[in-house]
Amino acid sequence: MLGDLQTEHARLLGLLTALRSLAQGDLVQADAFTRVDLAELVESAVADAHRLQPQAAVAVSAPASMPLPGWEPGLRIMVANLLTNALVHGTRPGQPARITVALGWEGGQAVLTVDDTGPGIPPTSGRRCSPGSGAARTAPAPGSA
Secondary structure: OHHHHHHHHHHHHHHHHHHHHHHOOHHHOHHHOEEEEHHHHHHHHHHHHHHHOOOOEEEEEOOOOOEEEEOHHHHHHHHHHHHHHHHHHOOOOOOOOEEEEEEEEEOOEEEEEEEEOOOOOOHHHHHHHOOOOOHHHHOOOOOOO
């Protein structure tokens, strides 16, 4: 349990550091981007997810190595967020999450896919969840109830 708290603390510190970099405009500097092995980053994030929910089944299809230029903290946050969403929302009642992670190249672009066996978004809710549809406005404002 202490290890989980330390891991979460480190994750939050990393997130705050990344947000500070974004706010300060540090990402306009070329040296903010380095060579990142995306396959290694994905494998590490999957291992972290498995430690959080050992009952979850996570299958990974990725090359042994996939070096590319990128902002490592941002990529790490993105991959962790995708896996966390799949762990939380990719379950059916009474069943552990089953997640498939695929990493590869398509047309010279790196493509990461995270699929789960959750119920998904009902077709009638799709409009509310699409970008620009005002989904955030559907939640009541603090103190409005």
